[in-house]
Amino acid sequence: MKIQAINGFKDILPDSALLWQQIEQRARDIFQRFGMREIRVPIMEKTDLFVRSIGEATDVVEKEMYTFTEKSITMRPEATASIMRAFIENGMHVQQPVQRLFTIGPMFRHERPQKGRQRQFHQLDAEIIGAQEPQVDAELIAMGQMLLDELGINTSLEINSLGCPACRPPFRTKLVNYLELHQDALCDDCKRRTTTNPLRVLDCKKSTCKAIAKDAPSILDSLCENCSDHFSLVRQALQDLGISFTINRFMVRGLDYYTQTTFEFLTSDLGAQAAVGAGGRYDGLIEQLGGPALPGIGFAMGIERIVLLMEQKNNGTSLTQNTDCFIAALGQEANKPCSQLTHQLRLRGINAAMDYSGRSLKAQMKQANRVHARFVLIVGENELKQEEAVLRDMKTQKQQVFSLAGSVSEQGERLAPVLRA
Incomplete structure (x- = not known):
């Protein structure tokens, strides 16, 4: 259960x-x-x-x-x-x-x-x-x-x-005197309130009590x-x-x-x-x-x-938490450098994400859409050898080459301004 x-x-x-x-x-x-x-x-x-x-x-x-x-x-x-x-x-x-x-x-x-x-x-x-x-x-x-x-x-x-x-006390006396004239029509709660907390009668949501309250004395007059x-x-x-x-x-x-x-x-x-x-x-x-x-x-x-x-x-539409960059790591060799680059981007204030499961590019692109990624950086074994990854703009679908030369810290330093632009 x-x-x-x-x-x-x-x-x-x-x-x-x-x-x-x-x-x-x-x-x-x-x-x-x-x-x-x-x-x-x-x-x-x-x-x-x-x-x-x-x-x-x-x-x-x-x-x-x-x-x-x-x-x-x-x-x-x-x-x-x-x-x-x-x-x-x-x-x-x-x-x-x-x-x-x-x-x-x-x-x-x-x-x-x-x-x-x-x-x-x-x-x-x-x-x-x-x-x-x-x-x-x-x-x-x-x-x-x-x-x-x-x-x-x-x-x-x-x-x-x-x-x-x-x-307040003189008004309370006026109000109690008025409410006592209408005790039979008040709800049980308001009958009790007449002696304990008479102002609350004016706030009762019951229709009979609301009708009585309309003609009650107002404190503005006192x-x-x-x-x-x-x-x-x-x-x-x-x-x-x-x-x-x-x-x-x-x-x-x-x-x-x-x-x-x-x-x-x-x-x-x-x-x-x-x-x-x-x-x-x-x-x-x-x-x-x-x-x-x-x-x-x-x-x-x-x-x-x-x-x-x-x-x-908003007509029921939910807000979404956007991701600046999703890094699609293709193959086990790409996992470690992509994980390090993801961390470097986060250190620079970028909302970055990656998938460690080694799924296909198609599956990872679907994941990128689910997290509302603005950019996807595609890094596979060939990209690592050539030191050139593919950076895709998910709005325009345009792609550009991003250099993987240098340390992951240097890569993060070069990539962060591109993602912010």
Whole structure:
């Protein structure tokens, strides 16, 4: 009986991995343009880190975390809490007052596997810690928009404000009073959320709850003066940067640490799974975790969903890993010098390959096509005696003579520029 992958955990095969690499490389390039520095945090953390940061009454903590109860450790369901833990533990605020950090890697949540979301999923996560200016919010959002634009992915941006500890409690009272009038029509989860986490009712996907949420009070009508001014300046800064957006008065996030600015990048090309990336401000989180009272803002993007959108854009065609030169060694005598020449080309930055099995030229030419070779160097016993190999351009099918005179190092020095041309 064959052993198969666990449900919700998928292999990323070589052809697909090329697209993943392209996305990650583009993300690193753009993040570094904005002064972001990479941080790598553990996959396992103490469970209490996520309970204290994400919120005990959230779906993530209540239902979705992979937790080893005997050890009280959890496989990370998201990256922000881990980055904040690392920031505090390593005293990074002492080194530099404002930190711009990003990480790329797997997260884990026990939820129903679906298109674009597995139980092991991968995120691009970016955080700016120590800056509270509204322009920073706009800059971070603009960075996410730039990445999606450069990847050729069409999304719409929605923003909202969730207020702060000063204006959130009065709004919570208004919302609970409203929801209590509609308890009979709410789903069982939302009935429970009314007392534990009422903002999550506004994010319920059930049709009856969505209909009730449409007429619910909006926190935008309850913002304190500071939060109202902050949200206004964020909108103005986005306009100054040429970033289009719409205001979603009922947008909430699934994690309790969010305050003030929240945002989502949405697509209409993935069915119900509309969010490609999302984030927001979390000004009280660092202090809540035992660190200094510093503000922060960040976002995460799901790589699986970006991959799906990129594949749709490419009409399902896969990226290919090209080979600069395939060396066809004909006969046992040719194996050793061809192997040495292959190594010399690799030392010079050339993607080179060869087949050691001694198959026919026809079979090796097929292999060269399979690895998408740009050139094939044909070397047999006669070529070795005459010190002249045949270099074939696989695009034009034109051939030229390549001299095998001199050492393999000298041959590699002469051949590498030809292959790069």
